[in-house]
Amino acid sequence: MTDLKNLFEAIVNGNLELSVNTTRSALSEGVDPQSILRDYMIPAMDKIGEMFEKNEAFVPELLMAARAMKGSLELIQPHLTAGESESKGKILIGTVQGDLHDIGKNIVGSMLEGAGFKVINLGNDVSPQKFVDAIKTYNAQVVAMSALLTTTMTSMETTINAIREAGLRNKVKIMIGGAPVSQQFSDKIGADGYSDNANGAVKLARALVG
């Protein structure tokens, strides 16, 4: 009988091999896949996220945990029923026009994938029109924008305006992040939420898609 506490620990410790092997073993024993996901995998990601927010873990541990989570998710998903197997939502993520910083946004994207979202990474220096086009193409529920400079964060507002002018504002939730932005700025430009870290971004995305 597989001890699923090992799966929880494997994800928290970023052990991909143990995570995948434990998941495979549990599935072969007929353990309910929804229970594996709900009772062990998601709590494990919540745990590493909490540790990150308390400075007990840092970006490398987050990424390793997300990788282990993703490995197990790939095994779980074919076993879920049609309704259960749908991703939590589709998120477009990109660094706004004028800004070339990539890595913070990629880390957030990786964490969102680990949390079960389908993530479409638009890259950096993404124009407002490209965000608008991508919303139409991918039928996304959430747009996540990143900026690392005070000089580029203004592109977030420009992008939100472009989304509004395209008649798409009510179809997507918009979240923002990056060193210079704040909740106050988020409110000012009409975004739906802000997070200052990758774990917070996952929580925010979950809250936004309801």
Add this chain to the structure above:
Amino acid sequence: MKSESFIISPRFEAIKPTVDEVITIMGYKPGTEPSFVPLLVDDLINEAQFHSTAKGCYSFLKVDEISIIHGSVLHEKGYIKCGPKIARQLSGSDTVALFLATAGESFDEWIKIKGSLKDIMTEYLCSSIGSVIADKVADVIQDEIKKFAQTDGRGITNRYSPGYCNWDIRDQKAIFDLLPAGETGVVLTPSFLMKPIKSVSGIIGIGLGLQQGEYMCDLCGMTDCLVKRARGK
């Protein structure tokens, strides 16, 4: 008084990051990191030497006046806005040195290649190594400036960069206007972002009685700085 500019192309050995330096900018206190991190970082530092095209430049400007109230340095060729916090730190300088340091364009390309392989961990570690390299090029420049100052008994301040300590990043243009940035391959984009990204610019004060101090994290208002976290600030 020197007025010309100086270009440096340090050997990799002179700017090679240590594992501890890299893990510190990720937020760890050395010794608290998971065991896989230093192993990966060490391998990547060794690989980094083939991708670093580090360069730097600096020049000196005679100071006419430093105004803390206006947050500016009036110098022989004009003025630089740096904000009151930094102007205060530069007080007592008779000269300022402006500098620019970069890990180089090919280093940015290397990070992009790692990113394109969807290996975000490696991309992140390479990015952290690049940040340390750019900073170590700035260390080499700072040492040269210090030696120059010491020839006539002067000292130097810490170095300060736009984007920190309330120094508006747009003021970076004034630094670029006064340096031979083209010689280092660094350009400033219309949004005042340096390209290559792994680059750092800034200012150092020179004057009698000036001393470098410990890095004063409290001076900087950044709340999400990982180095601050590692220092327990």
